[in-house]
Amino acid sequence: MQSNWWKVLGLAGVASVVATGAVIARNERQRRAYSPDEIRERLHERHARAEQSRP
Helix, strand or coil: CHHHHHHHHHHHHHHHHHHHHHHHHHHHHHHHCCCHHHHHHHHHHHHHHHHHHCC
């Protein structure tokens, strides 16, 4: 009976690692979907907003 708990715990751990990997891979694909020009434009926008909020 005790070994069943270890199996369930092990499977839960493996499932969580797989789910975390899937989330990271999805975020990486979304990040790489931007062209260099889009990234540059977004950085310029962020910089302008940061400059405006400066005292």
